[in-house]
Amino acid sequence: RKEVEQDPGPFNVPEGATVAFNCTYSNSASQSFFWYRQDCRKEPKLLMSVYSSGNEDGRFTAQLNRASQYISLLIRDSKLSDSATYLCVVNPRRSGNTPLVFGKGTRLSVIA
Amino acid sequence: DTGVSQDPRHKITKRGQNVTFRCDPISEHNRLYWYRQTLGQGPEFLTYFQNEAQLEKSRLLSDRFSAERPKGSFSTLEIQRTEQGDSAMYLCASSHNMPRGTQYFGPGTRLLVL
Numbered sequence: 001r002k003e004v005e006q007d008p009g010p011f012n013v014p015e016g017a018t019v020a021f022n023c024t025y026s027n028s029a030s031q032s033f034f035w036y037r038q039d040c041r042k043e044p045k046l047l048m049s050v051y052s053s054g055n056e057d058g059r060f061t062a063q064l065n066r067a068s069q070y071i072s073l074l075i076r077d078s079k080l081s082d083s084a085t086y087l088c089v090v091n092p093r094r095s096g097n098t099p100l101v102f103g104k105g106t107r108l109s110v111i112a
Numbered sequence: 113d114t115g116v117s118q119d120p121r122h123k124i125t126k127r128g129q130n131v132t133f134r135c136d137p138i139s140e141h142n143r144l145y146w147y148r149q150t151l152g153q154g155p156e157f158l159t160y161f162q163n164e165a166q167l168e169k170s171r172l173l174s175d176r177f178s179a180e181r182p183k184g185s186f187s188t189l190e191i192q193r194t195e196q197g198d199s200a201m202y203l204c205a206s207s208h209n210m211p212r213g214t215q216y217f218g219p220g221t222r223l224l225v226l
Contacts, residue, residue, distance in 0.1 A: 004154075008152075041222075042219070043203060043217040043218060043219050043220050044155065044203075044217050045217070046214055046215075046216075049214075087154050087155075089154075097143065097207060097208070097209060097210060097213040098160075098168075099145060099157035099160055099168065099170075100145075100155075100157070100215060101157070102154030102155050102156070103154050104152065104153055104154050105154055
């Protein structure tokens with residue numbers, strides 16, 4: 001089983017739609033969780049950290065379910081500029097701030 | 113620009129040649145990471161440093177790969193006797209040494225081995 005698994009998509013949605021991405025991780029000792037965004041041929045950029053209580057940043061909401069080892073990202077009111085690959089990222093170590101483990105990414109295309 | 117920088121941005125080489133990439137982290141960051149990304153995959157960890165000390169190397173880092181961070185600032189990644197399978201994007205990231213320290217990525221060096 002891969003350490004971090006995501007549906008690769010692509011997800012093709014119209015502008016204004018709500019879209020949700022899911023991710024599972026295998027290491028129950030994992031401590032830190034993130035969503036990174038990667039545009040075509042660019043570097044990954046942190047979108048948001050994911051906390052146990054869930055967190056929201058504008059149109060983006062991230063949730064963590066430790067019991068199910070499941071992370072989600074919800075994007076509301078999709079914009080054309082949201083088109084990108086969304087990488088689910090886990091830090092599997094207790095000490096934190098150590099090498100990250102990335103999923104393969106989920107590709108999103110928002111269509112006018 | 114105070115972000116992570118990498119040089120060169122693109123490199124085309126012939127199989128068997130040696131290549132070296134450079135990464136300049138954000139100046140106050142003492143942790144520096146190298147990752148490799150191939151098409152359709154997420155980045156995969158190669159090695160990382162705290163200051164000048166190389167703390168860990170992944171199994172992906174064959175003996176043809178070597179990384180250094182001699183003064184705890186910039187880092188170099190060298191690949192000797194390149195193979196076509198080395199073609200990938202090589203990403204560098206840096207962070208503070210603190211729990212949940214965010215890793216910031218450079219633009220990457222795209223390597224093509226012919």
